[in-house]
Amino acid sequence: VQIREYSSEESFALQNITISPFHENGTVLKYIDQEALQPDGSGDDKLMSFEYFVCLSKTVGNQVAFAPPPGYNPDDFLLLLRQVEALMKNGMYPAGPPLSYFGDVQCYDPIVANRTDAVDCLFCCGRGPVNSDQPNLNKGWATSSFASRKKMADEYKYYIKGSLFFLANDSRIPDFTRRDTLRYGYCKDEYVDFGYFPPQLYVRISNRLDGQKILTQNNIVNPRIKEDSIAVACWPFDQ
Numbered sequence: 001v002q003i004r005e006y007s008s009e010e011s012f013a014l015q016n017i018t019i020s021p022f023h024e025n026g027t028v029l030k031y032i033d034q035e036a037l038q039p040d041g042s043g044d045d046k047l048m049s050f051e052y053f054v055c056l057s058k059t060v061g062n063q064v065a066f067a068p069p070p071g072y073n074p075d076d077f078l079l080l081l082r083q084v085e086a087l088m089k090n091g092m093y094p095a096g097p098p099l100s101y102f103g104d105v106q107c108y109d110p111i112v113a114n115r116t117d118a119v120d121c122l123f124c125c126g127r128g129p130v131n132s133d134q135p136n137l138n139k140g141w142a143t144s145s146f147a148s149r150k151k152m153a154d155e156y157k158y159y160i161k162g163s164l165f166f167l168a169n170d171s172r173i174p175d176f177t178r179r180d181t182l183r184y185g186y187c188k189d190e191y192v193d194f195g196y197f198p199p200q201l202y203v204r205i206s207n208r209l210d211g212q213k214i215l216t217q218n219n220i221v222n223p224r225i226k227e228d229s230i231a232v233a234c235w236p237f238d239q
Contacts, residue, residue: 019082023075030076031159033136045140048204049133050152051124052160054197055187056105058119063185064196066168069161077166083130084177096174099167099181103132120187124202134159142206153201161197 021032028034038044057063087093107121126132137155167173168181186196
């Protein structure tokens with residue numbers, strides 16, 4: 001896997017690092033998309049990455065330790081390990097990256113933390129090429145059956161649960177990264193009835209309504225002033 005395009009300091013640091021997508025026996029690592037790249041502008045049946053917005057806690061007494069998901073195989077997460085090794089090799093994180101490189105740790109307002117002594121956070125997205133988003137699990141979602149969507153959601157759950165457990169416990173992960181990950185656990189007071197894990201998959205985009213007008217990138221950037229606007233929002237138009 002050659003990191004060629006970049007838009008941040010973190011991915012810039014990986015641009016000249018080649019990460020092998022293969023096992024030692026020549027088979028392809030899990031989570032590597034083996035489909036050929038289509039020409040720019042081509043349509044396909046894929047969507048922007050989905051994920052689970054997990055609630056994490058650094059508050060002692062309000063943590064549930066990361067546990068391996070059913071069917072856990074540590075070798076499913078070798079791509080993540082190789083990213084960690086690349087970050088150490090190129091000097092970006094000589095001792096290993098923090099958990100916040102794999103996923104953004106968005107802690108609740110400091111005012112709340114100061115009043116309650118609780119440091120609880122949302123965990124999502126991430127800065128690295130291999131992060132808590134997984135782009136290769138939702139192909140066909142928009143037209144899939146309920147059963148097929150349930151299977152995809154379970155695969156996302158396995159990915160994020162397995163990744164967190166792997167980063168916190170696998171002996172191949174550097175000590176710094178393991179210790180940093182172990183500072184967190186699932187929030188003990190969130191999603192109690194669902195094993196402390198969110199029951200709803202975060203679906204960023206799927207079916208679109210074919211109405212009188214269809215919003216496109218051109219509608220957003222040109223012209224920017226709308227005489228007939230009905231709402232105001234602020235977010236990059238990739239979402």
